[in-house]
Amino acid sequence: MSKTELRVGGLGGQGVILCGMIIGKAASIYDGKHATLIQAFGPEARGSACSAQVTVSDEPIGYPYVKQPDMLVLMSQDAATQFVPQLKPGGLVLYESELVPKMPPLPAGARALGIPATRFAEELGRRLVLNIVMVGFFAGVSGVLGYESVEKAVLDSVPKGTQDLNLRAFRRGYDFGCELLAKQTQGAS
Amino acid sequence: MDGDHAACEGALAAGCRFVAGYPITPSTEVVERFAQRIPLIGGMFIQMEDEIASSIAILGAAWAGKKVMTVTSGPGLSLMMEHIGYAAITETPCVFVDVQRGGPSTGLPTLPAQADMMQVRWGSHGDYEIIALSPNSPQECFDLMIKAFNLAEEYRVPVFFMMDEVVGHMTERVVIPEASAIEVMERRWTSKPPGEYKPYAADDDMVPEMVKAGDGYRIHITGLTHDERGYPAMNPPTQKRMMERLLGKIRNNREKLIDVRGEHLEDAEIVVVSFGITSRVSGPAIEEARKQGLKVGHLRMVIAWPFPASVIQQLALRVKAFVVPELNMGQMVLEVERAVAGKTRVISVPHPGGTVHEPQEILTKILEAAR
Numbered sequence: 098m099s100k101t102e103l104r105v106g107g108l109g110g111q112g113v114i115l116c117g118m119i120i121g122k123a124a125s126i127y128d129g130k131h132a133t134l135i136q137a138f139g140p141e142a143r144g145s146a147c148s149a150q151v152t153v154s155d156e157p158i159g160y161p162y163v164k165q166p167d168m169l170v171l172m173s174q175d176a177a178t179q180f181v182p183q184l185k186p187g188g189l190v191l192y193e194s195e196l197v198p199k200m201p202p203l204p205a206g207a208r209a210l211g212i213p214a215t216r217f218a219e220e221l222g223r224r225l226v227l228n229i230v231m232v233g234f235f236a237g238v239s240g241v242l243g244y245e246s247v248e249k250a251v252l253d254s255v256p257k258g259t260q261d262l263n264l265r266a267f268r269r270g271y272d273f274g275c276e277l278l279a280k281q282t283q284g285a286s
Numbered sequence: 287m288d289g290d291h292a293a294c295e296g297a298l299a300a301g302c303r304f305v306a307g308y309p310i311t312p313s314t315e316v317v318e319r320f321a322q323r324i325p326l327i328g329g330m331f332i333q334m335e336d337e338i339a340s341s342i343a344i345l346g347a348a349w350a351g352k353k354v355m356t357v358t359s360g361p362g363l364s365l366m367m368e369h370i371g372y373a374a375i376t377e378t379p380c381v382f383v384d385v386q387r388g389g390p391s392t393g394l395p396t397l398p399a400q401a402d403m404m405q406v407r408w409g410s411h412g413d414y415e416i417i418a419l420s421p422n423s424p425q426e427c428f429d430l431m432i433k434a435f436n437l438a439e440e441y442r443v444p445v446f447f448m449m450d451e452v453v454g455h456m457t458e459r460v461v462i463p464e465a466s467a468i469e470v471m472e473r474r475w476t477s478k479p480p481g482e483y484k485p486y487a488a489d490d491d492m493v494p495e496m497v498k499a500g501d502g503y504r505i506h507i508t509g510l511t512h513d514e515r516g517y518p519a520m521n522p523p524t525q526k527r528m529m530e531r532l533l534g535k536i537r538n539n540r541e542k543l544i545d546v547r548g549e550h551l552e553d554a555e556i557v558v559v560s561f562g563i564t565s566r567v568s569g570p571a572i573e574e575a576r577k578q579g580l581k582v583g584h585l586r587m588v589i590a591w592p593f594p595a596s597v598i599q600q601l602a603l604r605v606k607a608f609v610v611p612e613l614n615m616g617q618m619v620l621e622v623e624r625a626v627a628g629k630t631r632v633i634s635v636p637h638p639g640g641t642v643h644e645p646q647e648i649l650t651k652i653l654e655a656a657r
Binding site: 118121125126131132133134135136137138158159161 | 455456563
């Protein structure tokens with residue numbers, strides 16, 4: 098049975114929950130898997146610590162919480178400080194490199210890959226789509242879900258009229274992820 | 287979709303066309319979606335001034351002929367108590383959704399609990415019966431909501447839909463069947479003409495037929511003790527007749543109303559009794575205990591009220607212990623103890639709320655039960 102547990106962390110207003118939602122939707126609606134999303138947020142509408150816990154599995158999911166994530170998607174320093182120590186040994190951290198200046202020590206065998214997602218989003222015209230850049234980055238490097246499933250989930254989850262912009266954000270993150278992986282593979286060989 | 291949205295869709299599929307509510311975390315998404323959806327379907331959502339008004343507005347709408355619901359969480363539920371009693375004595379079909387959060391009082395608005403279980407059973411004064419369902423997933427928020435509305439029509443009691451913050455905000459795939467595949471119970475309207483119809487005269491099933499405002503019947507609805515015509519009759523024989531029916535229509539159907547899900551019960555020596563989100567949290571603990579060679583079964587209450595006492599009584603004759611995890615400081619465990627009546631051990635696994643149990647906490651109690 099294949100099961101991936103993921104935690105998305107950041108601040109309220111960054112689209113943290115939507116980021117987790119799109120990944121879960123891609124898995125459960127478009128990739129034939131099961132997925133459960135649990136969200137945690139503060140009473141404030143914006144700015145409080147906010148996180149999504151996503152479990153993706155080939156089997157139905159009972160216990161819905163993520164205790165020791167296989168992967169982290171991080172969009173704030175606080176989230177990095179809080180969640181990196183929970184990461185499974187050998188796990189993967191995807192982080193917004195300008196919002197997480199100080200990566201805490203990683204567990205044994207874990208890797209961390211950064212992306213300047215906010216800057217990319219600003220270049221595309223709307224800072225708001227930083228979460229979709231992160232979704233694209235996830236699709237590019239994680240290997241958990243097919244590109245098309247995630248792309249469909251993005252299109253299905255964003256407001257009408259913003260689909261082009263979001264698709265460009267998604268591709269920007271995806272391409273950056275693929276290039277980063279290719280560079281790393283070259284560096285290793 | 288999340289559990290809150292699925293609950294809304296379930297209500298719409300069940301025929302709910304009137305909701306009055308006062309938004310409160312973590313239930314807000316239910317009414318938010320209803321308010322967006324209902325203008326397209328034909329019906330009404332009213333955001334009332336408070337929960338007291340919400341809970342009486344739905345009762346008025348039910349007598350106008352609609353299927354009705356209000357949606358709240360602990361602090362709002364506390365304000366609704368008076369009208370829950372009024373719904374019970376006037377036998378108004380209605381659904382109260384309670385997305386439970388940590389309490390007492392304002393407590394933990396964004397965090398879960400299952401601590402309103404006794405309040406919905408006993409919160410309003412006087413003797414009455416209710417039905418309470420406990421979904422554990424968004425899919426069940428849809429499926430069981432239809433059942434909740436059907437039970438409200440069948441028994442004419444307030445039906446409580448006992449979600450919690452985790453189930454309400456948990457997102458999973460929800461499959462919504464074709465409308466033709468959904469069984470919906472319509473209101474039982476009377477076929478008697480005005481003059482012959484008595485609003486509180488019932489046959490053997492103890493549930494009277496209804497009429498609605500505008501149909502040309504002259505009826506009287508009151509919170510006072512009333513006779514078959516619905517008129518106040520405040521004397522001991524009328525009170526006795528009315529109470530026998532208010533309680534009897536549920537108590538005589540307790541067995542029919544049992545909805546439990548069992549797992550590994552055949553050879554179980556220890557049975558974990560759970561409901562709602564706690565049933566999912568118990569899973570890993572039970573799995574781990576079975577891996578260690580313990581014969582542990584799982585009994586999940588889908589309908590928590592009326593309490594499935596007979597199922598517990600049967601099991602009590604042959605199991606070593608019951609383990610009862612719940613997100614409160616020990617509520618439904620009291621019912622388990624009542625049913626077990628000293629025949630075997632009952633071990634409570636309380637939790638103050640704010641999050642769910644660690645499966646390890648439940649496992650520890652299972653191991654304790656096995657000793």
